[in-house]
């Protein structure tokens with residue numbers, strides 16, 4: 001397994017191009033199942049999770065071609081002309097939980113879908129009961145047997161009222177996609193409002209869907225008999241942008257994040273300003289630099305537009321070298337502090353009490369050999385390595401490759417002393 005070697009201490013300076021958002025591209029890819037006409041997607045990031053999802057869609061009968069280069073880079077065209085299967089198998093779903101996103105569109109298009117239950121992952125048990133309940137509200141008959149969700153709607157889906165007791169991003173996305181082909185009107189109450197959900201809604205409208213309340217927690221969808229071809233560019237990745245903003249801050253550098261949108265990072269910019277970091281809009285994106293000392297500040301993760309759970313680990317790495325203390329509370333997932341023991345090995349002073357971590361800033365971290373456990377924990381260790389004295393070796397970086405396109409190249413181009421070390425054959 002490859003690893004990444006970092007020698008800390010270099011301030012990041014320069015421009016970083018922000019790729020298309022992983023968590024927008026994944027549902028957008030599955031939206032192709034809703035029509036037999038081509039869906040052309042631009043700005044799709046080149047990530048392991050995108051490859052996994054593409055492989056799953058091809059197993060279902062989707063033709064995926066690359067139509068050269070559009071304004072936002074490579075354009076992929078997906079055509080679910082004639083589906084040849086309705087099963088998302090365990091060996092693919094266990095690798096990537098987002099495979100659950102084929103459930104809603106496949107059921108709506110084919111009248112049946114069999115998707116392996118994703119099971120838990122490093123950050124939590126990750127149930128999908130809300131996805132199942134939502135589709136049952138649209139008339140689906142659902143059985144759970146042999147570790148699979150078997151959903152049927154032989155007469156097609158019908159509109160219904162769905163209220164999510166907890167905000168669920170992919171739950172909202174599955175329900176929204178299914179409702180676009182259901183007979184009648186569907187209301188989704190307490191819908192997720194993440195920019196990636198909004199991006200999917202805009203693409204569905206471009207495909208002919210009728211969706212009101214986009215971006216609010218109350219979405220109303222009027223089902224159509226059919227959707228049609230469309231062209232859509234994936235929204236820039238706010239989590240990648242936030243990650244690189246914190247990389248600039250922890251190294252006391254200054255970077256411009258090309259393509260990043262401040263409107264998607266409002267809560268993050270407020271927290272970073274409290275910590276002494278300035279994020280300013282430029283004509284091409286966002287400029288990030290530290291204004292003076294780095295100060296500890298408190299953070300609580302919440303559904304959008306609150307502080308994103310996907311930036312919690314990165315913020316913790318930053319607070320490890322701030323002046324004073326910070327309390328970081330994780331309210332979305334029950335086990336998202338896997339980065340703490342590894343940060344402690346680099347000299348961090350962190351005490352965890354249930355869902356809160358008290359971080360007492362230290363003057364300097366020291367490099368160490370550390371292990372990645374999940375996507376965002378991995379990148380928080382890379383950030384710590386960028387600021388630490390000495391060398392950090394980050395193992396199991398396949399976690400990183402799931403969500404960050406060419407991370408070491410983008411950081412090296414801004415002056416980081418970082419390289420990918422291929423595993424001995």
Ligand code: EPZ
Nearest residue numbers: 023098126127128129130131166167168169170310332333
């Ligand atoms: C999406 O996961 C993202 N993944 C996650 O990003 C992100 O952390 C998460 O939303 C929260 O923002 C994709 O979009 C592919 P949820 P999702 O359903 O949809 C509970 C990353 O690092 N819940 O919003 O799976 C759940 O346990 C990944 O890029 C149920 O109880 O998250 C959690 O506590 C990690 N039952 C809360 O809701 C359900 O049926 C929010 O989860 C569904 C969710």
